[in-house]
Amino acid sequence: MTKEYSLADVLERFYQNQLAIEAALMELTLWTEQQNALEVGENVRGALHTLGENAGHIKQGLARLERGDRT
DSSP states (O other): OOOOOOHHHHHHHHHHHHHHHHHHHHHHHHHHHHTTOHHHHHHHHHHHHHHHHHHHHHHHHHHHHHTTOOO
16 A cells, blocks of 8 residues: 655655755765866856755745644
8 A cells, every 4th residue: 555645745855855956966066166167166056055045945834834834
């Protein structure tokens, strides 16, 4: 029998994926910058900033969902 996942479970997985993608991109950014591709590194850091900000919003939404806050 397949377990049905709650919305909170699914969103938590999205959040975990977000953090994993952010960490992988940071590793690639560091390597890219070591190869003197500084403009590429700067562009990726901009995307990482967006990922980080969005991760914060996702985490806050998850906390509200877990405590049953519907507003």
